[in-house]
Amino acid sequence: MTQTPLIQFEHVAKKYPLGVGEFYQALYDVSLVIKEGEFVAIMGPSGSGKSTTMHILGALDTPTSGKYLLKGKDISLYTSNDLARIRNKEIGFVFQAFNLLPRTTVLKNVERPMYYGRIPQQERTARAMEALKMVGIDQKANNLSNHISGGQIQRVAIARALVMNPSIILADEPTGNLDTKTATEIMTIFQNLNKKGHTIIVITHEETIANYAKRRISIVDGSIVSDKKM
Amino acid sequence: MELKELILSALQSLRVNKLRTLLTMLGIIIGISSVILIVSLGKGAVAYITEQLSSFGTNVFSINPGTSAFSSFASGAKSLTMDDVETIRSDTSLTNILSVAPIAVVSTKVSANDIDKSLLVQGVDHNAQNILKPTILHGDFLSEEDDLESKRVAVIGIDAVETFFGEEANPVGEKIRIDDKSFTIIGVTKSGSVIGAGVLNNTLYIPISVALDQIEGNVDLQEIDITVENTDIMDQTIEDITYLLRDTHSLSETDEDDFRIQSFTDAITTVQAITGLLTTMIAAISGISLIVGGVGVMNIMLVSVTERTKEIGLMKAIGALDNDILAQFLIESVVVTVIGGIIGISIGIAGAFIISLIVQIPFVVDVMAVIIAVGVSMLVGIIFGLYPARRAAKLSPIDALRYE
Numbered sequence: 211m212t213q214t215p216l217i218q219f220e221h222v223a224k225k226y227p228l229g230v231g232e233f234y235q236a237l238y239d240v241s242l243v244i245k246e247g248e249f250v251a252i253m254g255p256s257g258s259g260k261s262t263t264m265h266i267l268g269a270l271d272t273p274t275s276g277k278y279l280l281k282g283k284d285i286s287l288y289t290s291n292d293l294a295r296i297r298n299k300e301i302g303f304v305f306q307a308f309n310l311l312p313r314t315t316v317l318k319n320v321e322r323p324m325y326y327g328r329i330p331q332q333e334r335t336a337r338a339m340e341a342l343k344m345v346g347i348d349q350k351a352n353n354l355s356n357h358i359s360g361g362q363i364q365r366v367a368i369a370r371a372l373v374m375n376p377s378i379i380l381a382d383e384p385t386g387n388l389d390t391k392t393a394t395e396i397m398t399i400f401q402n403l404n405k406k407g408h409t410i411i412v413i414t415h416e417e418t419i420a421n422y423a424k425r426r427i428s429i430v431d432g433s434i435v436s437d438k439k440m
Numbered sequence: 441m442e443l444k445e446l447i448l449s450a451l452q453s454l455r456v457n458k459l460r461t462l463l464t465m466l467g468i469i470i471g472i473s474s475v476i477l478i479v480s481l482g483k484g485a486v487a488y489i490t491e492q493l494s495s496f497g498t499n500v501f502s503i504n505p506g507t508s509a510f511s512s513f514a515s516g517a518k519s520l521t522m523d524d525v526e527t528i529r530s531d532t533s534l535t536n537i538l539s540v541a542p543i544a545v546v547s548t549k550v551s552a553n554d555i556d557k558s559l560l561v562q563g564v565d566h567n568a569q570n571i572l573k574p575t576i577l578h579g580d581f582l583s584e585e586d587d588l589e590s591k592r593v594a595v596i597g598i599d600a601v602e603t604f605f606g607e608e609a610n611p612v613g614e615k616i617r618i619d620d621k622s623f624t625i626i627g628v629t630k631s632g633s634v635i636g637a638g639v640l641n642n643t644l645y646i647p648i649s650v651a652l653d654q655i656e657g658n659v660d661l662q663e664i665d666i667t668v669e670n671t672d673i674m675d676q677t678i679e680d681i682t683y684l685l686r687d688t689h690s691l692s693e694t695d696e697d698d699f700r701i702q703s704f705t706d707a708i709t710t711v712q713a714i715t716g717l718l719t720t721m722i723a724a725i726s727g728i729s730l731i732v733g734g735v736g737v738m739n740i741m742l743v744s745v746t747e748r749t750k751e752i753g754l755m756k757a758i759g760a761l762d763n764d765i766l767a768q769f770l771i772e773s774v775v776v777t778v779i780g781g782i783i784g785i786s787i788g789i790a791g792a793f794i795i796s797l798i799v800q801i802p803f804v805v806d807v808m809a810v811i812i813a814v815g816v817s818m819l820v821g822i823i824f825g826l827y828p829a830r831r832a833a834k835l836s837p838i839d840a841l842r843y844e
Contacts, residue, residue, distance in 0.1 A: 268757070270838050270841075291761050297759050298759020305754075311751055312751070313456055314449075322755070325445065326755075326758065326760050
């Protein structure tokens with residue numbers, strides 16, 4: 211029996227309207243399959259369409275044409291609230307910057323996806339602490355998010371991404387604002403998570419970061435130009 | 441639990457910009473505090489007036505000449521006479537009546553100790569004492585005999601004593617000239633009513649027979665005060681007297697009454713109605729500032745939504761539904777207005793307390809007004825917070841995350 215792919219893009223295209231009768235095409239006829247447990251790096255220069263790919267992969271946006279099947283279900287035509295539920299349960303985000311809610315403790319930041327997932331408070335705290343422990347930052351649980359370092363912020367973001375036990379962890383330039391040593395630490399965390407079975411997709415333009423992945427998909431001018439196992 | 445979390449989160453956001461939050465609340469604070477202040481003072485004034493009117497007794501009603509208060513005052517209606525008093529007194533069917541006290545009032549020249557002054561002189565009989573309830577400081581009040589024998593005697597109010605004889609003097613036995621006729625002072629009174637004291641303490645009471653027959657000028661019967669035994673059937677007594685007087689005055693069925701009957705209970709009800717209406721009107725006008733306050737809240741909430749666009753994007757990325765964002769901003773707006781409302785209520789109550797101490801009226805806190813004020817604050821928060829909250833909820837997560 212063939213296993214249903216975790217992610218399946220079928221001829222996905224994305225156009226953004228610019229004005230009356232004008233548009234900008236960010237993606238052309240992109241098809242790809244990502245299976246559960248993969249560690250994929252999506253690479254490309256600025257303006258290549260990798261961010262658009264990330265937005266569609268992360269259910270932050272929908273394709274103009276084509277299909278996006280997540281666990282076999284076509285989510286291309288979902289409403290904004292349905293997509294929010296998908297993001298909450300199936301996708302854990304780690305962004306380059308503005309990862310955490312300001313004026314809020316580390317613990318509350320990690321609890322937040324569970325709050326939107328209507329998980330009871332007691333369970334939220336226990337699960338958030340567990341996720342923080344997993345990335346080695348549980349001792350900072352009660353610190354305000356603006357009172358920790360950049361590397362620590364990314365660890366907290368990873369903990370928040372893990373806490374709903376999602377199908378995919380989607381990291382958009384997760385080391386873009388970090389020094390080399392901290393970037394290595396963060397990528398090692400992703401590697402370890404992948405070893406434990408988590409599916410990781412990293413969007414990056416840096417070769418060194420892409421080298422941590424087991425598969426590299428390169429996008430140029432809105433199309434996949436290479437898809438290699440490492 | 442969810443609500444508690446939302447409120448805590450709202451308080452946290454508001455704490456970041458304390459001054460801005462306070463300024464936003466200012467319109468609400470001013471609006472609510474002025475409404476509470478006015479309502480409290482209005483209620484205090486009603487309580488005060490009621491208390492004062494009640495001091496005359498709730499078993500009293502009065503008959504005045506003329507079809508309205510204005511006509512009797514402006515045209516000097518003369519529809520009441522001592523015959524009416526006698527008719528009422530002699531009607532044996534009116535068993536509920538305790539006393540009938542006619543009052544004739546004239547403003548005339550009074551002189552003593554080489555001092556001349558125009559004063560209000562009231563012609564009354566001994567029954568007036570039961571209604572006016574003055575404190576007798578010296579001597580006695582007028583007796584039935586004084587009236588029957590038309591004695592030239594007078595009872596003088598304490599302020600008039602001070603005018604003619606000096607402070608704390610006891611002028612009993614002294615002579616005083618009223619309308620150039622010599623009267624012997626037989627008593628000094630002091631009115632217990634704060635409302636009536638200004639007039640009653642500066643007046644002279646003389647026998648009504650003397651007032652009507654011997655004092656020159658426009659001396660008319662201005663009022664007949666009647667006390668009843670049983671207040672439960674006071675309305676029936678009033679009705680009986682109305683029929684009796686209409687009959688005595690030979691009024692046809694189509695004629696209006698040429699007299700007015702009003703009980704103190706009616707007066708209290710009228711005062712309460714007028715004061716209540718005035719209070720409501722002024723409170724409603726003050727409430728307009730709540731709209732101004734609401735617009736301020738909307739403005740700041742729109743600024744807040746813009747400032748926190750990235751935050752909204754992040755919340756949406758991690759799974760916040762449109763309604764989650766809507767609820768968060770709406771609660772924030774309601775928290776601002778409710779806190780403003782509570783501060784306004786406190787200031788209003790404190791202001792009412794201080795003013796009631798200064799003007800010496802009872803301090804009344806209208807619980808219903810406080811409850812309504814909290815409700816209105818909440819409503820202002822919802823109405824004026826809804827648009828910014830909807831704007832936040834409808835933001836696309838990508839646009840919000842990309843916002844610079």
